[in-house]
Amino acid sequence: MCMKNQTKITAEPGRQELFITREFEAPPEMVFKAFTIPEWLAQWMLPAEQNMRVDFMDYKTGGSYRFILSNINGRDIGIFGVVHEVSAPERIIRTFEYEGLPERGHLALEKTVFETLPGERTKVTIQFICESVEYRDGLVNSGMEKHTSESHKKLDELLAKSNATN
Secondary structure, eight states: OOTTOOOEEEOOTTOSEEEEEEEESSOHHHHHHHHHOHHHHHHHSSOTTOEEEEEEEOOSTTOEEEEEEEEETTEEEEEEEEEEEEETTTEEEEEEEEESSSSOOOEEEEEEEEEEETTTEEEEEEEEEESOHHHHHHHIIIIIHHHHHHHHHHHHHHHHHHHHHO
16 A cells, blocks of 8 residues: 555636546556445445445446445435446446435536556546536535545555455
8 A cells, every 4th residue: 555645636616527536556457346346335435434335336337326325414315326337447427416415406427537557556537527616615615535535545455455365
């Protein structure tokens, strides 16, 4: 595991999009698996104080998914969406929406790209395109950077364990 890898979130003022970038010490095929295999995803996707259960995950073009996040202010919140494209191990495009919030309809388009780097490494770039600047700003200001960084550290650990067993 390489501690020099840091999660970076870029959100330009006045724009509806944000970018999350991170490099991992594993080949794209393995990182892609961590994003698409339910058992792997549930191990790293959330920070330590939260848990995630995969309700269903049909990660194929035209498929859908639903995750249940537990321990969010003492309640469960669902995340669901439609999968628009899965191109292993290069790209995943899906919609992303929370359920269980007082206001409905906060939808984002999420594009995740897995880029091969020298030395069996991978750069992951996630682009969120939100319905409004206000929604994007709400995501960024909700602790997204801290939570995403913690999740990526858990992913580093999972990838290191998986590399050691291969």
